Amino acid sequence: MSSKLILAIETSCDETSAAVIENGNRMLSNIVASQVKSHQRFGGVVPEIASRHHVEQITLIIEEAMREADVTYEELDAVAVTEGPGLVGALLIGVNAAKAVAFAHQIPLIAVNHIKGHIFANQLVNEMKYPLLSLVVSGGHTELIYMDNPGSYEIIGETRDDAAGEAYDKIGRVIGVPYPGGKHIDEMAHKGKDTYHFPRAMIKEDNYDFSFSGLKSAFINTVHNAKQKNEVLNDENLAASFQAAVVDVLVDKTIRAVKEKQAKQLVLAGGVAANKGLREALTQAVKNEAEGVELLIPPLDLCGDNAAMIGAAAFVQLEKGEFADYTLNGRPGLSV
Amino acid sequence: MKILGIDTSNQVMSVALAENSRLIAEKTVNVKRNHSIQLMPAIEELFKEAEWLPKELDRIAVAKGPGSYTGVRIGVTVAKTLAFSLSCDLVGISSLQALAGNGERIPGSYIVPVFDARRGNIYTGLYQVKDNKIVPVNKDTHISVSEWAEGLKRLGAPLQLLGEDLEKHRDAVKKMLSESLIELPMSRQYTRASILTELALDLEPEPVHTFEPNYIRVAEAEQKWMEANPEHIQGGGWIEKL
Structure with a gap:
């Protein structure tokens, strides 16, 4: 099997994350920036603040994931992103960033369910x-x-x-x-x-x-x-x-x-x-x-929200050719 | 220089492609729909129309606020991610300055773009013609309609008010400012991304990673927290790499 690379992005709640995953089971990078310290000030996640932090972090985190994986955009087979469930304003940052990368480099876009992502976190280990x-x-x-x-x-x-x-x-x-x-x-x-x-x-x-x-x-x-x-x-x-x-x-x-x-x-x-x-x-x-x-x-670092799990779940969709188009939107109430 | 202009900061969405100071394609939509659904298909459509490839892009000009928080973020996220991943220039421009660009070059008059900010408040700025360019006189601001109208009245100069949202504040405008108004045609009431591409020609590119919207307002929860914790200095440290 030839190797397939997915850049995955996750911004459904209070973590900004990007990862590069090979063949759905090998983690080349998994960068997670947590906002938990910020939301501790309010005793819980404040959606507007979460969205603001995501905009501040998004390109930094993508760059770090690409650099750590030592991968170029030309080598990517797809860009995957969490479409839901989650906070709508937070989801929209990941979704729009993923669409921008997909358009910029003319690569397929994959919309991933966050819950399926959590399940597929296990695929990265076993x-x-x-x-x-x-x-x-x-x-x-x-x-x-x-x-x-x-x-x-x-x-x-x-x-x-x-x-x-x-x-x-x-x-x-x-x-x-x-x-x-x-x-x-x-x-x-x-x-x-x-x-x-x-x-x-x-x-x-x-x-x-x-x-x-x-x-x-x-x-x-x-x-x-x-x-x-x-x-x-x-x-x-x-x-x-x-x-x-x-x-x-x-x-x-x-x-x-x-x-x-x-x-x-x-x-x-x-x-x-x-x-x-x-x-x-x-x-x-x-x-x-x-x-x-x-x-x-899953190991502790794959239990919380992370983009690696989104890349693992996206691989199943890549193999089936299940792609999203540029009208992709955040879907806060999405079920499995 | 190939430039992409994006404004999604209010209900109007406008996207334009320009080659230096020449417009190639522009799309402006004023329907109540989600910018997250509309924006990227519109950009793709214009690139097809112009027969451009994304990698040919030299510069992106984006309206960075104020406006709808979510709307501004959609435009800024797409703009900064495109600029970062294509390694091209990014220029941020006030959404109010973009709308002010629709004003007439009438010496001595003020150009006043307005977005509704709900609860009797607006986002607005004060602009004037200088060397045939429309430049800000004051900083963009968030203000109550009554305070704003009184301030403008005191200026005692001809006013070009701009923006569809003014309809919501018609009574205040009529009562306070009717004598000094210069009426502009309907086509001037809507933001146009070609104005962004033109302004972007003269501006210095900004660092992409740290580029943020200008919301003008601190988030409500943050405001309350700052009032309750005055000893804490603003300025981050809230994000931790895991």
Whole structure:
């Protein structure tokens, strides 16, 4: 097989990223500029500020990705970009930059779904095998996606309210850790114990859907009631109890789905895939309850938003000749 | 010199190709549609019309704001990415100065381009003819309509008001400024990218990577944060390479 090169761009939220990917599985570069320090000032991502930062960063990041990969535009087979889901103003920067590169050098343009990108982050580390089940968990998504082949996606379960990562950020604010709260809660959880026994929503229900808003309310009520009674709660136990409730439901439903669907591989994807508690629990559960299933967990640097994963997902579309034209727009609510 | 001009800072989208001071092709569209969908197909269409190749481009002139934040960003992102990846010149021009270029060269009169900025505010500038060129007298600004009209009235000079958005502020204009107005035809009310390509001939190219829109206004969240944290000096350090 001759080698095919894709320049990929990702600007769907608060990371400006560009990468050069060979044959969908080899990372020649993956540059990520994070705005998290900026948004920490506001306790969460402010869309207008995110868009402004993307404009400031975009050509710098593309240049660095091209230079690190030591590739010229003439050598590229396509330019790929995240079209959605995400923040519309943020998406538009990547989309318009990608169109400009495609036009300037007359190379094909590929529009990539951000969620598919997260799943394909795994392809950069291990070969993906089908049928495959993916648990996608991030600040905006909590989905179980079944794939028969590289191009087919079936959502068999999803959150009915908050995404898991969103719940982490919200309770992080209640405990008083900096945004984004997930990492801090995860660290605290490892020092505490599940003493508060928060509800495991929908765990007994005969479907693969999730709900985290009840858990979030139970958490907030616990903290609130203690405050009124002047009781001091143990933050580490609170974090451990919250994390146990989230992880229990995610792992339970995922293992049930992987067995029912007889998937060869189970793939963890999305920003919350960096959560140590979830990684450990899922690894243990696959070992104990789903023997023979291969579990893929991306390395930490490929869990968060990055362009390398967009280049990996784009390769499937390049092989099929699925190209976008210059009317490509940002699609904030795009589903898989 | 082959120049591409781009203005997507308001509802009007205008794209032009010029060879030095000669117009080759221009497209101006005034429909409520998304510039992100329209812009690149329009650029491609004009290049086909002119039988130019992207790599032949020498210079890009872009309207850098003020205007719709999203609109300005679309034009600036396309302009700076094209300039960077083609290694050609980039020149940024005030979106208000671009519109002011539609004014008549009448000595002693002021040319006043206006974009609506919602909630009774506008983006505007004050321009005048000097050596047969239209040059800024004051910095572009964001201002309430009433304060603006009073300021103009005090000038006591003939005024050429420009911009379709003036329709939204017709009452204030009639009440305060009707005596000093010079009426201009409909064709002058819309931004034209050929004005950008012409202005770009005399301007120095800017560094591409650090080129940013001129929003005039700090983002609301940032403004509040700065008020609450006066001890922090503005000036970045917010972006971290992972």
